[in-house]
Amino acid sequence: MWTGEVVKLLRENFICVSVDSRSEWARKDAVGDMVRRTKCVTVTANGKTAVITPQGEKLEECPWNTPGVFAASIRKALQKWQNLPEEQRRAGQESKLVSGSTVRKGPAGRPSPPPGALVVAVYQRRFIRAAEGQLRYLEQSDCNPGEGQHRWRQLREAARDFMWVPENEWKALIPKTPQPGQKVPIPTTFALRLFRFHLDPHRGLGEGIEFAHADLSAGQLSLVVESVQGDRVLLRLEGEAHLEAKKPEGYTTTYAPRILGYIQADTKSGRLTRFDMLAFGEESGTPRKLLPGTHLLGIVFELIENPKESELVYPRGARDDLRSYLEPASKLAQSR
Amino acid sequence: MKRTVVWSWGWMLLGAAVLSARPPQSLNADNYATLRQQIKPQPGESRYWEIPWLLSLDEALRRGAAEGKPIFVFSGAGGPPHAFC
Numbered sequence: 388m389w390t391g392e393v394v395k396l397l398r399e400n401f402i403c404v405s406v407d408s409r410s411e412w413a414r415k416d417a418v419g420d421m422v423r424r425t426k427c428v429t430v431t432a433n434g435k436t437a438v439i440t441p442q443g444e445k446l447e448e449c450p451w452n453t454p455g456v457f458a459a460s461i462r463k464a465l466q467k468w469q470n471l472p473e474e475q476r477r478a479g480q481e482s483k484l485v486s487g488s489t490v491r492k493g494p495a496g497r498p499s500p501p502p503g504a505l506v507v508a509v510y511q512r513r514f515i516r517a518a519e520g521q522l523r524y525l526e527q528s529d530c531n532p533g534e535g536q537h538r539w540r541q542l543r544e545a546a547r548d549f550m551w552v553p554e555n556e557w558k559a560l561i562p563k564t565p566q567p568g569q570k571v572p573i574p575t576t577f578a579l580r581l582f583r584f585h586l587d588p589h590r591g592l593g594e595g596i597e598f599a600h601a602d603l604s605a606g607q608l609s610l611v612v613e614s615v616q617g618d619r620v621l622l623r624l625e626g627e628a629h630l631e632a633k634k635p636e637g638y639t640t641t642y643a644p645r646i647l648g649y650i651q652a653d654t655k656s657g658r659l660t661r662f663d664m665l666a667f668g669e670e671s672g673t674p675r676k677l678l679p680g681t682h683l684l685g686i687v688f689e690l691i692e693n694p695k696e697s698e699l700v701y702p703r704g705a706r707d708d709l710r711s712y713l714e715p716a717s718k719l720a721q722s723r
Numbered sequence: 724m725k726r727t728v729v730w731s732w733g734w735m736l737l738g739a740a741v742l743s744a745r746p747p748q749s750l751n752a753d754n755y756a757t758l759r760q761q762i763k764p765q766p767g768e769s770r771y772w773e774i775p776w777l778l779s780l781d782e783a784l785r786r787g788a789a790e791g792k793p794i795f796v797f798s799g800a801g802g803p804p805h806a807f808c
Contacts, residue, residue, distance in 0.1 A: 405798075441785075442788070449795075
């Protein structure tokens with residue numbers, strides 16, 4: 388649906404916003420009144436796209452998941468906009484719904500990255516073993532009947548999420564006087580956040596979190612200074628995880644990746660200049676049984692130095708409980 | 724030894740080609756970069772990420788009025804859908 392034509396139309400002619408409908412619907416202000424009056428956001432579990440004017444009048448609904456209709460509906464919305472009187476369309480105005488200090492900068496009622504936190508892009512993709520142990524991207528025929536057949540294209544693509552690493556945590560990864568071979572302790576909050584929220588086969592498939600109950604025993608991580616050149620220190624992160632979730636439906640989802648990553652910092656400025664990781668290993672019991680058997684799941688982590696606004700969206704793991712995401716507690720420690 | 728990634732638009736369309744000459748099932752420093760490249764979005768995938776989404780409806784209304792543009796609202800019940808769908 389998001390064809391080159393659609394992307395071009397939207398980039399050139401519209402202000403585009405991506406929102407959580409529940410937060411917008413619950414607002415007790417003029418924008419909330421407009422949202423409920425126009426129903427410009429979804430009221431069901433499905434996503435929705437609609438076009439409104441800056442003064443809060445709905446121009447068109449654009450059924451984004453209906454092939455062939457989406458682009459036409461966007462063009463129709465644009466035509467309706469262009470047919471409005473010039474005084475309603477001209478630039479340099481204010482919206483009567485928002486003004487000055489009342490303008491919310493972030494998502495309504497939802498978390499933003501803590502000051503100083505790293506924003507890390509997360510991408511993940513499945514691979515199928517081809518003949519002689521080689522790998523390929525998945526095909527429609529690899530997927531189970533039903534939802535797997537409907538969503539195979541989505542399953543094939545890279546899914547996205549974001550990881551936030553609080554400032555105190557990433558600073559703890561950089562030794563003050565690094566020496567090659569030096570072992571650096573990894574904060575338990577980092578390991579728990581990784582195991583619980585970011586080695587998750589559910590990303591790209593829906594909102595579920597597979598391994599929310601994982602503890603430190605789910606894996607091991609080590610961080611070693613690989614090289615020191617002047618003020619530049621390079622560290623190598625290695626490890627593995629063995630994650631498992633028994634599903635009420637009677638099957639078990641497992642993911643057992645090896646983990647490798649590199650962290651580079653400038654010890655003089657205290658800046659972190661590289662933070663990337665890769666988790667790669669076997670997944671079985673794909674959430675909602677979309678794929679049969681076992682296959683390989685790879686997850687890439689990559690530092691975003693200057694995130695765009697669209698990249699400041701909260702990680703899925705932070706959506707419902709920011710504190711449990713940023714400061715995950717070990718159940719093992721609590722039980723001692 | 725560096726592995727060669729066979730990559731082209733035709734490959735994307737046919738989709739059945741093999742990704743690497745040897746199975747990179749044991750992650751190591753040699754296949755780290757290749758695997759990362761294969762996992763990340765490829766040309767033509769997830770094109771909605773090419774759109775400069777705002778996350779604030781207020782900010783979208785303000786900018787729409789200032790720039791004289793209509794507002795395209797993409798909404799999801801579980802979060803901003805450009806990230807969660």
